[in-house]
Amino acid sequence: MMTRPIELSARGLALLVLFALAGLSLAQTPQNVRIRGTVTAVESGVLALRTREGTALRIRLVESTAVATARAIALADLSRDTYVGVTAVRAPDGTLVARGLHTLPKTAAEGHGAWDLEPGATMTNAYIAADAQVGDGRELTMSFKGGTVRVRVPPGTPVVTTDPASREALVPGRYVFMAARLDADDTLTALRITVEKDGVRPPQ
Numbered sequence: 001m002m003t004r005p006i007e008l009s010a011r012g013l014a015l016l017v018l019f020a021l022a023g024l025s026l027a028q029t030p031q032n033v034r035i036r037g038t039v040t041a042v043e044s045g046v047l048a049l050r051t052r053e054g055t056a057l058r059i060r061l062v063e064s065t066a067v068a069t070a071r072a073i074a075l076a077d078l079s080r081d082t083y084v085g086v087t088a089v090r091a092p093d094g095t096l097v098a099r100g101l102h103t104l105p106k107t108a109a110e111g112h113g114a115w116d117l118e119p120g121a122t123m124t125n126a127y128i129a130a131d132a133q134v135g136d137g138r139e140l141t142m143s144f145k146g147g148t149v150r151v152r153v154p155p156g157t158p159v160v161t162t163d164p165a166s167r168e169a170l171v172p173g174r175y176v177f178m179a180a181r182l183d184a185d186d187t188l189t190a191l192r193i194t195v196e197k198d199g200v201r202p203p204q
Contacts, residue, residue, distance in 0.1 A: 032191065034116060035059070035178050036204065039195070042170045047190060049176065059180055059188040061167065068162040069169050069197035075101070075138060075159050078128060083108070086124045086142060086151050087117055087204055096122065098140075098153045102203030103161040110144040117204045124149055160203050162194055169195045177202040 037051035047059045078084060083104045088096040099117065108125055115123035126144035133139075138153045170176070175196040181189045194202035 030181050030183050033180055033182050033188075035176075035180055035188075037176060039170055039172050039174050039176060041172055042167065047170060047193075057188060059178075059190050061190055065190045066192045067165045067167055067169055068192075068194045068202075069165040070160050070194055070200045070202040071163055071197065072200045073103075073159050073161050075153060075157070078103075078131075078159065080128050080131065082128050084126070084128060084142075085203060086126070086140070087115055088122050088124065088151050089118065089120050090122075091152075096124075096149060096151045098151050098157045100158040100160065100204055101153070102159070110146075112142075112144060112147065112149055124151065158201070160200060162202070165195070165197075169197065171195075175201050177204060 035049075035051060035057070037049040037057070039047065039049050040056070041048040042061075045061050047061055048056070049059065050056050078101070083106055084101050085104050085108070086101050087099040089099060091097050099121065104125055110125050112122060112124040112126070115121040124142050124144065126142035126149070128140055129143035129148065130141035131138055132141075134152060137155055137157075140151050140153060142149050142151060170193070176193050178193040179191045181191055183189070196202060
């Protein structure tokens with residue numbers, strides 16, 4: 001089915017570049033997108049930030065926008081059957097190596113697939129089925145509907161949970177990761193924001 005071309009403003013063009021870099025695209029119908037960046041200002045219900053690609057964005061904050069802060073925990077705090085998200089990349093031998101782990105609500109969809117943190121990255125939302133010592137790190141067996149994967153967790157891999165917070169946590173200079181809605185008119189509305197706290201960055 002053919003769709004009419006989208007006429008982009010200067011701001012729309014900047015968004016197109018941003019989402020192309022993130023592996024996303026603009027659409028005529030609302031879609032959810034992921035945004036990573038540093039807060040530059042918060043005023044009159046609008047969050048201004050500079051993305052990791054260097055693009056300046058202004059994002060609407062609405063009553064339903066959820067805000068949380070990141071908090072570091074230990075891998076030992078994650079017992080079997082804990083539901084987590086694991087960002088990973090493949091080593092030359094094919095082993096999945098974790099870039100970070102974070103706790104998840106059980107409402108988050110299970111599965112394993114590509115992720116936009118960096119080229120070749122994956123995200124696995126799954127339950128910890130087994131935890132074994134491998135060299136100086138750990139190897140987690142992750143179980144989700146439809147399969148299992150094993151992920152190597154090197155020493156020093158960030159492990160993060162989140163705590164509910166208010167908009168007062170959105171301080172200029174802090175790093176955020178958010179889910180936002182992109183509407184057909186290029187308007188961005190924040191759905192969920194996780195913000196850095198005490199130097200701990202949000203899950204990526």
